[in-house]
Amino acid sequence: MRILWNGKSTMMANQEKLDAISNNLSNVNTNGYKKVNVTFKDLMSETLYRTGYPTNSTEAFTGTGVRTSGWLRDREQGMLKETGLSTDLAIDGEGLFRVQKADGSYAYTRDGSFRIDRDGKLVDAKGNTLSLDFLNGNSYDNVRFSPESLFIDKTGQIFIKQGDNFNLTASIPLYNAVGDDSLISTGDSLYVPAENVNMIRSNNADIYQGFIEGSNVDMGEEFTDMIITQRAFELGSRSIKTADEMWGMINNLRSR
Secondary structure (H helix, E strand, O other): OHHHHHHHHHHHHHHHHHHHHHHHHHOOOOOOOOOEEEEEEEOOOEEEEOOOOOOOOOEEEEOOOEEEEEEEEOOOOOOEEEOOOOOEEEEEEOOEEEEEOOOOOEEEEOOOEOEEOOOOOEEOOOOOEEOOEEOOOOOOOOOOOOOOOEEEOOOOEEEEEEOOEEEEEEEOOOEEOOOOOOEEEEEOOEEEEOOOOOOEEOOOEEEEEOEEEOOOOOHHHHHHHHHHHHHHHHHHHHHHHHHHHHHHHHHHHHHO
């Protein structure tokens, strides 16, 4: 039974890694996407006691299979791509934009492909509003942005051009969370903090107007991992087939 269990756990673990690789490849062109990595962990090892004259040790160890230790996000930055659009923003460094959903809750993202809606607000593709720190009594209630008059510097300060003047109106805050498992993906390149995780302001980044951050997926690396993982999956399947053939031979010998 041990060889069957080991083969099964090998197939299940490598299937999960194939799922992660497939997810990465399908998001290779998703703005701000962070690839997921799957690592393996061995299951409990058992100690076997030998009888008879020992050659090296009286104990031998055997594994009971493998499992995955969860999906981890790789926070490595993707390439910045120039678009020339005044509402496109890219973060160079650590940090996330914060957006407010229709229900009032907050989410965080690296996808800076914003647009200006009919109310003059900066929103993402789903209509979530980009959180801003407004200055001088300004707010989304009395400020209407337009692509032609919107200027944003590297520190995230937003200026509105009025005639020959540039009026400082707001700034874009960036946020971060500590720990590999501190953020939970909710789809659409959005994240929410895990339970008991607090988001903190990030000052270790620049913001580039007219740029978008691409995904950090390396297709060559993903295809290489796919080949290796498929081979490992096949080995697990082959071990089950071999065990079945061996049991068939044993049963035939017993029936004689």
